[in-house]
Amino acid sequence: MTLLPSDRALVPFVSVQHMMGLVHEIGIEKMLLDLATEIEGDFRRWESFDKTPRVASHSPVGVIELMPTSDGQMYGFKYVNGHPKNTREGLQTVTAFGLLADVETGYPKLLTEMTLLTALRTAATSAMAARHLAPEQSRCMAMIGNGAQAEFQCLAFKAVCGIDTVRLYDIDPVATRKAARNLQDSGLTVITCKSSQEAIEGAQIITTCTADKQYATILTDNMIGSGVHINAIGGDCPGKTELHRDILMRSDIFVEYPPQTRVEGEIQQLDPDHPTTELWQVITGQKPGRRDGRQITLFDSVGFAIEDFSALRYIHRAIQGTDLYVELDLLADPDDPRDLFGMLGRARP
Amino acid sequence: MTLLPSDRALVPFVSVQHMMGLVHEIGIEKMLLDLATEIEGDFRRWESFDKTPRVASHSPVGVIELMPTSDGQMYGFKYVNGHPKNTREGLQTVTAFGLLADVETGYPKLLTEMTLLTALRTAATSAMAARHLAPEQSRCMAMIGNGAQAEFQCLAFKAVCGIDTVRLYDIDPVATRKAARNLQDSGLTVITCKSSQEAIEGAQIITTCTADKQYATILTDNMIGSGVHINAIGGDCPGKTELHRDILMRSDIFVEYPPQTRVEGEIQQLDPDHPTTELWQVITGQKPGRRDGRQITLFDSVGFAIEDFSALRYIHRAIQGTDLYVELDLLADPDDPRDLFGMLGRARP
Numbered sequence: 001m002t003l004l005p006s007d008r009a010l011v012p013f014v015s016v017q018h019m020m021g022l023v024h025e026i027g028i029e030k031m032l033l034d035l036a037t038e039i040e041g042d043f044r045r046w047e048s049f050d051k052t053p054r055v056a057s058h059s060p061v062g063v064i065e066l067m068p069t070s071d072g073q074m075y076g077f078k079y080v081n082g083h084p085k086n087t088r089e090g091l092q093t094v095t096a097f098g099l100l101a102d103v104e105t106g107y108p109k110l111l112t113e114m115t116l117l118t119a120l121r122t123a124a125t126s127a128m129a130a131r132h133l134a135p136e137q138s139r140c141m142a143m144i145g146n147g148a149q150a151e152f153q154c155l156a157f158k159a160v161c162g163i164d165t166v167r168l169y170d171i172d173p174v175a176t177r178k179a180a181r182n183l184q185d186s187g188l189t190v191i192t193c194k195s196s197q198e199a200i201e202g203a204q205i206i207t208t209c210t211a212d213k214q215y216a217t218i219l220t221d222n223m224i225g226s227g228v229h230i231n232a233i234g235g236d237c238p239g240k241t242e243l244h245r246d247i248l249m250r251s252d253i254f255v256e257y258p259p260q261t262r263v264e265g266e267i268q269q270l271d272p273d274h275p276t277t278e279l280w281q282v283i284t285g286q287k288p289g290r291r292d293g294r295q296i297t298l299f300d301s302v303g304f305a306i307e308d309f310s311a312l313r314y315i316h317r318a319i320q321g322t323d324l325y326v327e328l329d330l331l332a333d334p335d336d337p338r339d340l341f342g343m344l345g346r347a348r349p
Numbered sequence: 350m351t352l353l354p355s356d357r358a359l360v361p362f363v364s365v366q367h368m369m370g371l372v373h374e375i376g377i378e379k380m381l382l383d384l385a386t387e388i389e390g391d392f393r394r395w396e397s398f399d400k401t402p403r404v405a406s407h408s409p410v411g412v413i414e415l416m417p418t419s420d421g422q423m424y425g426f427k428y429v430n431g432h433p434k435n436t437r438e439g440l441q442t443v444t445a446f447g448l449l450a451d452v453e454t455g456y457p458k459l460l461t462e463m464t465l466l467t468a469l470r471t472a473a474t475s476a477m478a479a480r481h482l483a484p485e486q487s488r489c490m491a492m493i494g495n496g497a498q499a500e501f502q503c504l505a506f507k508a509v510c511g512i513d514t515v516r517l518y519d520i521d522p523v524a525t526r527k528a529a530r531n532l533q534d535s536g537l538t539v540i541t542c543k544s545s546q547e548a549i550e551g552a553q554i555i556t557t558c559t560a561d562k563q564y565a566t567i568l569t570d571n572m573i574g575s576g577v578h579i580n581a582i583g584g585d586c587p588g589k590t591e592l593h594r595d596i597l598m599r600s601d602i603f604v605e606y607p608p609q610t611r612v613e614g615e616i617q618q619l620d621p622d623h624p625t626t627e628l629w630q631v632i633t634g635q636k637p638g639r640r641d642g643r644q645i646t647l648f649d650s651v652g653f654a655i656e657d658f659s660a661l662r663y664i665h666r667a668i669q670g671t672d673l674y675v676e677l678d679l680l681a682d683p684d685d686p687r688d689l690f691g692m693l694g695r696a697r698p
Binding site for chain 1: 357358362365369370372373375387399401404406411412413415417419421424426428430432435436438439441442444446448450452453454455456457464465468493495496497498499500501504508524527528530531554568588596612677678679680681682683684685686688689690691692694696697698
């Protein structure tokens with residue numbers, strides 16, 4: 001009689017240390033490219049997924065969310081919190097972990113940290129969307145908000161869209177210096193700016209990623225010229241937006257999953273029937289993306305469960321044959337499945 | 350500079366082995382009693398919880414569910430699958446794990462196996478409900494369905510309600526023999542029976558816990574005399590019931606959370622406005638439980654997130670000062686919360 005759990009009871013677990021090891025083993029730019037491809041592939045088969053808005057538990061200081069989805073073969077979900085006040089206490093605004101499971105048996109197949117992985121998949125999604133929406137030959141991006149997500153965004157746009165210059169701005173110059181330092185050996189030309197206005201000069205792509213839970217106005221209408229692509233990723237929960245309403249009115253707006261974006265995205269400022277285009281329909285060719293050089297395109301991104309699903313499946317594949325995970329004894333799996341109690345009895349010291 | 354994760358990044362993890370160790374350290378009957386007290390306490394303050402029906406992802410062969418809740422201080426959720434066909438493949442019908450987090454920061458505080466813990470909390474909930482609903486001086490329980498949950502139910506009713514005799518029946522006699530063997534040193538008088546009819550003879554409490562996903566009829570109307578308490582825990586998803594509708598019509602029905610039970614419980618067979626009583630209101634004294642000796646009381650239990658929340662909080666407390674957990678590097682927690690990328694950079698091999 002063995003007291004060791006059977007293989008079926010073991011779930012591979014990728015810790016933060018292991019995830020960092022995996023990023024370095026694969027190379028961050030290749031991983032961002034791979035993730036963009038993986039996510040685009042799942043957007044292309046959007047209709048095969050169970051979709052539901054995230055399940056949110058709000059409190060006065062933040063939100064805890066579960067984001068499940070399934071394609072009928074695999075099931076994935078992410079746990080993620082959003083607590084803007086956390087940074088003031090030395091904690092992350094966003095932490096996350098996720099799980100992939102087999103729909104056929106319900107047994108988990110992977111548990112992984114997703115704080116890093118969320119930063120990677122968000123950046124990959126942004127850049128993948130820009131590949132369909134930004135002006136051709138975009139080379140310069142304004143990066144407004146230089147917090148935890150900023151460098152990942154910059155590298156994804158380099159790897160996926162061919163951006164060679166980033167113009168950084170944050171209301172806190174310390175954050176801008178941090179991002180510039182982190183990007184100094186990236187191959188990007190990095191320009192630090194003293195205002196949003198300065199940051200967007202000459203940029204074909206404007207990424208906004210600021211974190212305060214309030215109706216903010218990072219960009220006002222008079223700042224935005226024609227022809228740019230705006231990648232708005234910071235407005236992602238009720239009461240949190242970044243762009244002036246007038247910019248939205250001049251833009252063609254692309255979203256992930258409308259029932260979620262209407263509540264959480266920039267478009268919470270607009271009428272519920274304001275026209276938007278679902279990104280997956282652009283990717284499949286059902287709807288046009290960018291039509292001309294003067295159009296302002298806006299990707300109103302709030303993050304959707306399918307992006308996490310793609311990332312989870314990618315990690316599950318990527319760790320095979322590596323030592324970048326450990327096996328967790330997460331599931332009870334007695335030899336006789338009806339004899340859970342007997343398994344407990346045999347474990348008596 | 351250290352590459353070790355900070356304490357804040359570490360989440361205590363209770364494996365199946367550790368959970369079994371904890372059960373033996375505390376003693377299973379004491380743990381069932383403790384859990385019944387813990388769960389009853391939370392039912393007593395039912396109105397302080399965020400309540401939502403579980404978030405289910407159905408497939409032709411089973412279901413994967415997330416069950417979140419929060420009391421404003423702590424947040425908990427359980428991942429649980431239900432795949433009745435799994436036993437035929439040597440797998441568990443139900444496996445589960447759960448997480449407790451701090452609402453103030455969104456940071457997880459405990460990750461634990463919940464396959465065993467769910468069996469324990471389900472049994473504790475059943476017995477706690479029976480303490481309010483079963484005839485006084487109940488000593489004999491029929492246990493119909495002798496699968497993975499059966500022994501836990503029997504021991505909970507012994508510890509919490511003073512049951513001294515159990516009468517076991519399962520359509521598969523192998524399951525009955527397994528349960529009888531597991532209970533032989535429990536202090537319970539164990540009687541194995543050849544039919545449901547035989548099992549319920551002389552029983553004041555009837556527990557049904559069978560697993561097939563179908564409209565089954567474990568008990569028919571003519572079998573049930575007056576004055577019994579029925580603890581129906583096997584009918585717990587759409588299309589899965591155990592009792593004949595006529596029994597329901599003769600019973601006073603008590604439920605956990607009506608919006609969920611209407612869909613998943615025995616009462617899915619009844620009109621949506623058929624009267625039921627919420628168990629928490631019996632516990633607080635707002636509604637009567639058992640009124641007389643002839644009444645048939647029925648606890649139509651499907652399992653609710655608050656029961657898992659109580660169990661998670663209990664385990665979180667119980668492991669303090671023990672070595673029955675390990676710390677998982679689940680969260681990224683850089684020294685500067687805005688410098689996630691820098692943390693990654695410093696981990697370069």
